[in-house]
Amino acid sequence: DSGKKVVRTVCSLMDGVACGLSVEVNNGVITRISPGDLPNPEDQGSCRKGLFASELVYHKDRLRYPLKRTGQLGERDRFR
Numbered sequence: 001d002s003g004k005k006v007v008r009t010v011c012s013l014m015d016g017v018a019c020g021l022s023v024e025v026n027n028g029v030i031t032r033i034s035p036g037d038l039p040n041p042e043d044q045g046s047c048r049k050g051l052f053a054s055e056l057v058y059h060k061d062r063l064r065y066p067l068k069r070t071g072q073l074g075e076r077d078r079f080r
Helices: 055-060
Strands: 004-011 019-026 028-037
Touching: 028 055
Parallel strands: none
Antiparallel strands: 004 019, 019 028
8 A cells, every 4th residue: 555544453462452543554664653542441542562563563673484493392592
């Protein structure tokens, strides 16, 4: 998708509450995440985990492919 748009969604990253979020996307890239306007009785404003979710997507150290086992099961540092 090209252009700028706001997507209304929910975050259930780690606590399972489903906090409402408004995600601003520009040319397919997340540019801003803010608390959403969807009414949810369990949601008390977006938690910090949801507001920083773009760091999970764009962090330089995030895994981008499956790890391959190089040693025997139980060895230290057996993945690369």
